[in-house]
Amino acid sequence: MIARNGSIMVSNANASGRRLSIYPPIHIVVAKASQLVWDVKDALAYMQKRYGQEIPTMISTITGPSRTADIEKRLVLGLMAPKSYICFTFRRPFLAMLTFYLQQTPVASVIFFFTLVTSIYTFSHEQLYGKLMLHPYSIARKQRLYTILTSGFIHKDWGHLLFNMITFYYFAFGLEQMLAQASPYGHLLFAVIYLGSLVLSDIPTIIQQKNNYGYYSLGASGAICAVLFSYILFNPKMTIGVMMIIPMPAYLFAFLFLGYCIWASKKHRTGLTMMRISLVHYQD
Known part of the structure; x- marks a missing residue:
């Protein structure tokens, strides 16, 4: 260079x-x-x-x-x-840290890097949004089925990407480590949780908007939620910082957040997850 x-x-x-x-x-x-x-x-x-x-x-x-x-x-x-x-x-210390992540949490590392690259690349190539975003109208007619996955690796803007990736960083790497320690198939289980949730979270939207030609959606919020709540199941008594300020027990946050999602879905809001709420994990 x-x-x-x-x-x-x-x-x-x-x-x-x-x-x-x-x-x-x-x-x-x-x-x-x-x-x-x-x-x-x-x-x-x-x-x-x-x-x-x-x-x-x-x-x-x-x-x-x-x-x-x-x-x-x-x-x-x-x-x-x-x-x-x-x-x-x-620098060398960062390379050592990168090697550690790739060895201990390879699936989360690849997802994290791939999401960053595809999202940033799409920011400067806006014509790709139409090709990669979820389009329920087409999917209901057995077209563009690949968008069920690709829509989860792109984001609307820097704020959307930042909030999702901050939450992913704090919870996804730790979750994969815990799964790997609990089972020899832990890395595979993490991939199933993340990708499976990415697909399952799109099904209600596809059903609701299957006749709406003008409806598109994007983002990894469904999968991020699955990672967050899976982590809470392993450690329900940890303290979560809402908006990086307000401390709250994880189990209480889970109930409140589910209530918020139900309310927001009735209001037909999108990006229900990290576009609204930023989370930080504080060690007890």
Whole structure:
């Protein structure tokens, strides 16, 4: 990574060869802080030091998405290379933590990362909303059945994503660890709870809105609720912070929250879960 102009330097010395910097619609870079250099000459020196006499035949620097105005002199993004770039830079302690999460809670880690990436990518590619959102009218006619799952991995905006992912972070990783300790199939059980709840929570909406062509919905609130309440079953006496401020026993919060969901459903509100209430787990 080159600090001076915010670029990344890539080569064909990898399994994907020259295709890596051309074919993918989104390019995700995961790098160590030690790979950050000041200038292009420093990056070339790094390449020379790393590969020695086996210097790659293709070395390229990338600064942002592909841009071209060759067609009718209109600026087009992503025509000849990836349209979006996301860069993660990790220090060693963070890498150790990342390794820990992947080893101890692999399912939750993958869901967390995949939801973040797909949601952020969709924010800048709004045409995907129509393809990925739940559409009960189509599903009732056996079309676009895949949206039952895909709608749970995208979010309306940053606030929607933030609240859901904060709750997921505080409860999903702990739940998978407890399930893994209780059963050799714990990781599989967590996947069943999350994905199964994602599907089941959409069924009432599909039934209610099956003749409403203009109705769409999205978000992981149903699955997040399942994770939250599953965690409460394991630890009902823990203290939950409502709105990150108000302390409340978990079992009391569960009853109040269910009451809120019933009331909100009668008011035909959407996003019943974390768009309204943010939760934090306080250790007793």
